[in-house]
Every structure is written in C-alpha cells, then in structure tokens.
Amino acid sequence: MQFISRAQWGALPPDHTAREENGFFHPQHNPGGWLVYTRPLTELLNTLVIHHSAEDAGQMGVREIQRLHIEQNGWADIGYHFVIDGVGIGYEARPLTVRGVHVRAANTGTVGIVLLGNFEINHPRPAQLDTLEQLVAFLVGQYPGLTHLAAHADFNEETVCPGRNMLPWLRPLALRHYLQYGTEGYQMPTWSQ
Numbered sequence: 001m002q003f004i005s006r007a008q009w010g011a012l013p014p015d016h017t018a019r020e021e022n023g024f025f026h027p028q029h030n031p032g033g034w035l036v037y038t039r040p041l042t043e044l045l046n047t048l049v050i051h052h053s054a055e056d057a058g059q060m061g062v063r064e065i066q067r068l069h070i071e072q073n074g075w076a077d078i079g080y081h082f083v084i085d086g087v088g089i090g091y092e093a094r095p096l097t098v099r100g101v102h103v104r105a106a107n108t109g110t111v112g113i114v115l116l117g118n119f120e121i122n123h124p125r126p127a128q129l130d131t132l133e134q135l136v137a138f139l140v141g142q143y144p145g146l147t148h149l150a151a152h153a154d155f156n157e158e159t160v161c162p163g164r165n166m167l168p169w170l171r172p173l174a175l176r177h178y179l180q181y182g183t184e185g186y187q188m189p190t191w192s193q
C-alpha cells in the first residue's frame, strides 16, 4: 500500500498551542489534549470510522484540510488519520499513534479515514473505493484489535457523514475484511493508557 507520507505532502508540524487541543493529554487536567498512545496499537485500535469531506467542488486537498483544522477548528493537527483524495491517492494524515479528532466522544482507539467529496450529492469514485479497500486490508492485517467498521453517522446521529451515496458501500466493505459493522466495538477510555 502506497500512501503519501506527511513529509512528502508537506504537512505542517502539530501546533500544541492550538486552542481546542491545548497541549498534551493529561487524564485530569487536559483530557482533550494531544494523546500519544502508550498502549500498543495492536490492542488499542478497535474501529475504523469512515467520513466524507462534504465540500462540493473537491478543491480542498490534504494541506487545505490540515490548515482548516488547525486554524479554524483550533486542533493541533489534521483530525483524520488518513485522507483519500478525489482521484484515489491516499495520504497519511495525523499519525496513527496519536488520538484523532474526527468523531464526537469516540476518538480514543478509532481510526479516522476521510474520502474527499460530498457523497450526499456525488458518488465516490471507483479509484477512491479501491484505495479505501486497500487501506482497510492493510490496517486489518497490521492491527488485529480492529474488529469494527462504522460510518461517522453511526456514532454521531447529528451528521449524515459520509453521505447517502457512500453508506451502502460500508457494510459489504466491513464484511469482506471480516469486520463487524457498527459502533459496538468502541471501548470507552479508562485513561490507563
């Protein structure tokens, strides 16, 4: 699986002064902070969460999304772990060793994957779906604790993410990789990382 590395796409370094992810994780003083996992990812990662970027024209690339997440959302870095652009090129985004910011109240141990496009209106392209398939296969092979795959909307009912034209692809995708579909694999953090 070939994904464009952060160095290759020119990622900005994480901004640890970012207002919404201000500084490093602390169980009491900063539970929302930048959490570098200390437990092995093979145990900790449990659920893949699929998103769309929801912008119609597809003009935003991975750099623009990172800048938006840092400057507008106030996060330390791009919220997702992987980005698949409109022609199916994959990018490493937030390091997998760091908790993402992509799903409300279920970020610890979940992997955020976004496909660029608005799949309420448009359809995911075959090249995007191919790359997603390869990424899921790779992650399931690397991290045996992954048991589930879900849509963002399965966790957070206020969103339609990743869009009506993407949703039908997800359950079959999960089943092809021997994952269960849905949110039941998520484990609430105990902060005993």
Ligand SMILES: [Zn+2]
Pocket: 050, 051, 052, 102, 152, 159, 161, 162
């Ligand atoms: Zn989403």
